[in-house]
Amino acid sequence: MTPLDPRALRTAFGTFMTGVTVVTAHDNDGAPLGFTANSFTSVSLDPPMVLVCLASTSRNYDALVTADGFAVNILTENQIEISNTFARPVEDRFATVKWHNGPQGSPILDGVSSWFDCSMHKTVDAGDHVILIGQVEAFDANSTPGLGYARGAYVTPSTAAEALEHSPNLIVSALIEKDGHVLLVDDGNGGLALPECVVEGQGASAAIKTLISSTGLQAQPGFVYSVFEDLDRKRQHISFLCQTAEGEPSKGVFVPLTGSALDDMTDPAILTMLERFAAESVLGNYGVYFGDQKSGEVRAVT
The missing domain is CATH 3.90.79.10 (Nucleoside Triphosphate Pyrophosphohydrolase)
Structure with a gap:
């Protein structure tokens, strides 16, 4: 796990900000949940904060707005199928992936380019979406190329x-x-x-x-x-x-x-x-x- 050094965080934010992400958390019963998202960005370096957007119609809405935190997993270029799995209405999205709980407690997917394990700082209603603002409590990043998405197609x-x-x-x-x-x-x-x-x-x-x-x-x-x-x-x-x-x-x-x-x-x-x-x-x-x-x-x- 990478220390929360501002330079390291800036590098991680800048390198992976265009990637396809899977946002994960636990519901009220402790079961893992997650969805594919590309509306992920940094908010602050001091303290380190990120945000993701969630549709108010999402089946994960109630669980996420009341969660203690969430994780952002940046997928690698060979994890297209994971992106598809977490974008579809699959009953158990975690059945075919390996994962573990991060230091803050949210699910971290194995083999990703980077991950940010966050405590929930604030939720903000924004039209038909809610903005989840998380404070980064732990993160890790490596040099594996990330997965991008543009104009309806994956880009690597x-x-x-x-x-x-x-x-x-x-x-x-x-x-x-x-x-x-x-x-x-x-x-x-x-x-x-x-x-x-x-x-x-x-x-x-x-x-x-x-x-x-x-x-x-x-x-x-x-x-x-x-x-x-x-x-x-x-x-x-x-x-x-x-x-x-x-x-x-x-x-x-x-x-x-x-x-x-x-x-x-x-x-x-x-x-x-x-x-x-x-x-x-x-x-x-x-x-x-x-x-x-x-x-x-x-x-x-x-």
Whole structure:
């Protein structure tokens, strides 16, 4: 379980805010209950609070508004069936999943990307919904890619990469962040760059995993953070935002995202991306850049 450190919480909030979640609690008889939701967001870092929205017509309404607390489980990209199970009118949604009680007492699903176990701070009526505001009492997060949902379909880091992996002259780069620092490597010309490689015939999904492995770090690709056309090199570029565990890289060095640490970046497009990442990390609100190396747009994902 991760300590309630503000930086760790900010990272967890920002990384998983776009994911599909399963909200869980216990009813008055102690039986577990839960539902799939994507209306989940952070409210406060000090004290740490989150909110979820529940329809007033939900069969879980009475139990949840009187519950002592609830948990928010962020699903991984391979837990689509769990999302479907908790979205359907199934009699026993917990029959086919493994779970345990969290430190605060709410059900925590096994294998999720992140979870937040909350005490109930307040409920607020809002039209045909009620807003459940919980104070985070315990949480845990890992680097496993989360499951997203947009325009009626599930979205995963793998499918996002596969949609572009057959493009010719495709480059992938790894934006590997740890504790407010980002991994940079020697670009061969006296400057610094993100770890990157040409995809060639292996596909983007395989390329980013190989690239991360070459750094010697235990990390996994998260969501696609930037997609742009490098007009100078006549190549497409995909940058994955990654989280890493503790450890030292076998090549490159972690540098802070502040001050003059990025002055040796030789690629202006990547420098601009890192400056955006530094600004977004402060609030934990991230976007995805689409365009070329000179101009484009950032589409919010939180």
